[in-house]
Amino acid sequence: MNLKLIKLFFVFACIFTFACAEQQQQIQVKNQSADFLNGKWIDLSYDFSSDTIYWVTAKPFERETVAEGKTDKGYYYSAYNFSAAEHGGTHIDAPIHFAEGRKTVDEIPLEQLIAPAVKIDISQKASGNRDYQVSVEDLTNWESNNGQIPDGSIVLLQTGHGKFWGDKKNYLGTDRTGQEAVAELHFPGLAPEAAEWLVKNRKFKAIGIDTASIDDGQSNTFGSHVALMSENIPAFENVANLDKLPVKGANIIALPMKIKGGSGAPLRIVAFIP
Amino acid sequence: MNLKLIKLFFVFACIFTFACAEQQQQIQVKNQSADFLNGKWIDLSYDFSSDTIYWVTAKPFERETVAEGKTDKGYYYSAYNFSAAEHGGTHIDAPIHFAEGRKTVDEIPLEQLIAPAVKIDISQKASGNRDYQVSVEDLTNWESNNGQIPDGSIVLLQTGHGKFWGDKKNYLGTDRTGQEAVAELHFPGLAPEAAEWLVKNRKFKAIGIDTASIDDGQSNTFGSHVALMSENIPAFENVANLDKLPVKGANIIALPMKIKGGSGAPLRIVAFIP
Numbered sequence: 001m002n003l004k005l006i007k008l009f010f011v012f013a014c015i016f017t018f019a020c021a022e023q024q025q026q027i028q029v030k031n032q033s034a035d036f037l038n039g040k041w042i043d044l045s046y047d048f049s050s051d052t053i054y055w056v057t058a059k060p061f062e063r064e065t066v067a068e069g070k071t072d073k074g075y076y077y078s079a080y081n082f083s084a085a086e087h088g089g090t091h092i093d094a095p096i097h098f099a100e101g102r103k104t105v106d107e108i109p110l111e112q113l114i115a116p117a118v119k120i121d122i123s124q125k126a127s128g129n130r131d132y133q134v135s136v137e138d139l140t141n142w143e144s145n146n147g148q149i150p151d152g153s154i155v156l157l158q159t160g161h162g163k164f165w166g167d168k169k170n171y172l173g174t175d176r177t178g179q180e181a182v183a184e185l186h187f188p189g190l191a192p193e194a195a196e197w198l199v200k201n202r203k204f205k206a207i208g209i210d211t212a213s214i215d216d217g218q219s220n221t222f223g224s225h226v227a228l229m230s231e232n233i234p235a236f237e238n239v240a241n242l243d244k245l246p247v248k249g250a251n252i253i254a255l256p257m258k259i260k261g262g263s264g265a266p267l268r269i270v271a272f273i274p
Numbered sequence: 275m276n277l278k279l280i281k282l283f284f285v286f287a288c289i290f291t292f293a294c295a296e297q298q299q300q301i302q303v304k305n306q307s308a309d310f311l312n313g314k315w316i317d318l319s320y321d322f323s324s325d326t327i328y329w330v331t332a333k334p335f336e337r338e339t340v341a342e343g344k345t346d347k348g349y350y351y352s353a354y355n356f357s358a359a360e361h362g363g364t365h366i367d368a369p370i371h372f373a374e375g376r377k378t379v380d381e382i383p384l385e386q387l388i389a390p391a392v393k394i395d396i397s398q399k400a401s402g403n404r405d406y407q408v409s410v411e412d413l414t415n416w417e418s419n420n421g422q423i424p425d426g427s428i429v430l431l432q433t434g435h436g437k438f439w440g441d442k443k444n445y446l447g448t449d450r451t452g453q454e455a456v457a458e459l460h461f462p463g464l465a466p467e468a469a470e471w472l473v474k475n476r477k478f479k480a481i482g483i484d485t486a487s488i489d490d491g492q493s494n495t496f497g498s499h500v501a502l503m504s505e506n507i508p509a510f511e512n513v514a515n516l517d518k519l520p521v522k523g524a525n526i527i528a529l530p531m532k533i534k535g536g537s538g539a540p541l542r543i544v545a546f547i548p
Contacts, residue, residue: 041384049534058340059355063533066332066359075500076374078537081333083357085340090532100350110315110544226349255529255542258364259337260323263352268529268542270384 039274042250044208045090046165046240048266053168053238054088055212056181061088086264090238092256093214097263098222099229105262108234112205113254115154117271118146119245123160126188130173132159133191133216139198146247151203154252158242159188162210165240173217182220189216192223199231206254208236208269236269245271313548316524318482319364320439320514322540327442327512328362329486330455335362360538364512366530367488371537372496373503379536382508386479387528389428391545392420393519397434400462404447406433407465407490413472420521425477428526432516433462436484439514447491456494463490466497473505480528482510482543510543519545 046052054060061084068078086105087093095102120142126132134157139149149155164170173186188211195214198204207214207228214235215224228235236254251272256265320326328334335358342352360379361367369376394416400406408431413423423429438444447460462485469488472478481488481502488509489498502509510528525546530539 041388043384043532045532047380047532047534058353063535070374073495075372075496077372078370079332079359079361080533080535080537081357081359082533082536083355085353085355087353096352098349098351100344106321110317114315221347222349253527253529255527255544257531257540258317258319258321258542259354259356260321261337261354262322262356263354266531266540268532270529 039272042241042244042271042273044240044242044252044269044271045267046238048082048084048089051166052089053165053171053212054085056172056174056177056185057179058085058088060084084266086259086262086266087237090236090240090267090269091264092254092267093225093229093235093237093264094262095229095232095234097229098225099232102229102232103234104260105256105265106258106260108256112234113252113256115152115205115252116150116248117154117156117245117250117252118149119156119158119242119247119250121158121160121247122188123158126159126161130161130186130188131216131218132188134159134188134194135191136194136197139194149202149204153204154254155198155204155207156239156242156245156252157190157207157209158245159210160243161187162240162242165238172212185212185217187211187213187217189219190214190224191216192221192227195224195227199227199233204233206234206236208239208242208252208254210239210242211237213237236267239269246273249273313546316515316518316545316547318514318516318526318543318545319541320512322356322358322363325440326363327439327445327486328359330446330448330451330459331453332359332362334358358540360533360536360540361511364510364514364541364543365538366528366541367499367503367509367511367538368536369503369506369508371503372499373506376503376506377508378534379530379539380532380534382530386508387526387530389426389479389526390424390522391428391430391519391524391526392423393430393432393516393521393524395432395434395521396462397432400433400435404435404460404462405490405492406462408433408463408468409465410468410471413468423476423478427478428528429472429478429481430513430516430519430526431464431481431483432519433483433485434517435461436514436516439512446486459486459491461485461487461491463493464488464498465490466495466501469498469501473501473507478507480508480510482513482516482526482528484513484516485511487511510541513543520547523547
């Protein structure tokens with residue numbers, strides 16, 4: 001054996017090992033601090049104002065001025081009070097909304113509100129039919145193309161209806177309010193059979209949609225709400241900007257106002273795309 | 275040269291290179307999808323109820339029942355309305371709260387609300403003095419031990435006062451409400467000189483504190499609010515669980531209710547520790 005060559009071999013082996021460790025360390029540092037910086041954040045939330053769309057029978061968002069202007073001490077000061085129903089604008093339905101004894105909004109663990117997303121785009125099918133209900137077939141077709149919905153996902157349904165936000169007549173199907181407007185509600189939702197199929201066959205954390213409700217506008221038994229919420233699955237409603245998300249690869253962080261005992265709450269939902 | 279040894283050397287070099295690439299690939303996969311899963315989430319938010327502590331002159335949180343029980347169609351249904359001042363419980367002060375023309379709560383970019391945190395713990399100094407004001411010296415002492423506050427940080431001030439949450443008399447200094455209670459407010463805050471030092475000398479995104487206000491209870495000119503908010507720096511107030519955070523290494527995600535034109539809003543603030 002040539003001693004010189006053996007030495008040379010060890011020198012190279014050491015260099016490789018060192019380079020490898022160095023590279024790993026750099027990646028780990030990046031992994032720890034820069035995760036939240038190296039990527040794009042997308043706001044999936046509409047803002048709250050007197051124009052924000054609420055359910056036709058719900059108390060809309062109101063704001064009153066407490067102070068606004070220069071104080072006698074010389075500094076500027078503004079402050080407001082606000083009031084609203086829990087269910088309006090971009091919001092969360094907590095399981096207790098439609099299922100007795102299930103979780104209130106403050107009881108939903110953070111881990112259930114923060115997860116990788118899958119987006120199921122059925123906007124082509126729903127574009128000509130504002131009563132469209134996402135079917136089991138829509139879900140299985142999506143899986144044929146994209147693989148099974150991964151365990152621990154947040155499922156987002158893009159009906160394309162979000163483009164009508166701000167235009168009550170087109171978004172809800174009516175611009176009237178009160179009990180008499182309920183029959184005029186027309187917007188897409190998730191079919192109850194598809195909600196049942198999801199809770200039976202897939203392990204997902206939460207579901208979201210770009211319409212006013214996870215059940216379609218014409219529903220009066222709210223079968224998808226009941227199926228989901230009986231299994232402690234919350235729903236995000238009036239989710240904005242779903243057209244800006246990829247089919248896979250976005251991470252969702254959905255943080256509701258922490259209302260103790262709440263059946264729902266205003267939701268600030270954002271997506272991070274690494 | 276020994277041909278066998280040269281061959282042996284190349285085989286080893288190839289193994290090292292392959293192992294190195296494989297390891298990098300595994301880390302990158304982890305980096306893309308599991309960032310939000312491989313770590314611990316800590317909720318830094320108190321819940322909202324009629325017990326939630328509000329400023330002594332502010333409208334407290336109220337909730338009214340719209341529905342609660344089984345409907346005549348057979349399903350369970352619960353829904354509530356709520357109302358409150360913007361500034362109470364765990365909340366954000368938007369720059370417009372104390373600085374004319376500065377950002378309202380809906381205008382604060384997500385990138386300013388999501389960042390690595392540094393925690394400055396002055397609870398020992400503040401424990402015997404409920405009027406304690408965090409000084410420039412406290413900040414520079416912290417930097418002597420921990421290095422300069424990194425650009426782009428969210429700065430969290432732990433006064434230790436959070437342990438009194440729920441006990442109004444000890445948390446605020448008074449359990450009375452209204453204008454006559456203002457003079458009785460006693461809790462630690464950030465000295466205006468220290469706020470000015472921070473905005474002049476460090477590039478940070480936001481600041482948070484475990485008391486009811488970024489200025490101390492006895493302040494009546496609110497110099498820290500003015501200094502911070504004039505530079506479009508928002509403040510997070512009544513932040514919970516700061517004692518559970520490390521001095522460095524936590525990532526903050528602070529998502530306020532998106533109130534259009536709001537001077538502040540309820541805030542759901544969470545920390546992620548990888």
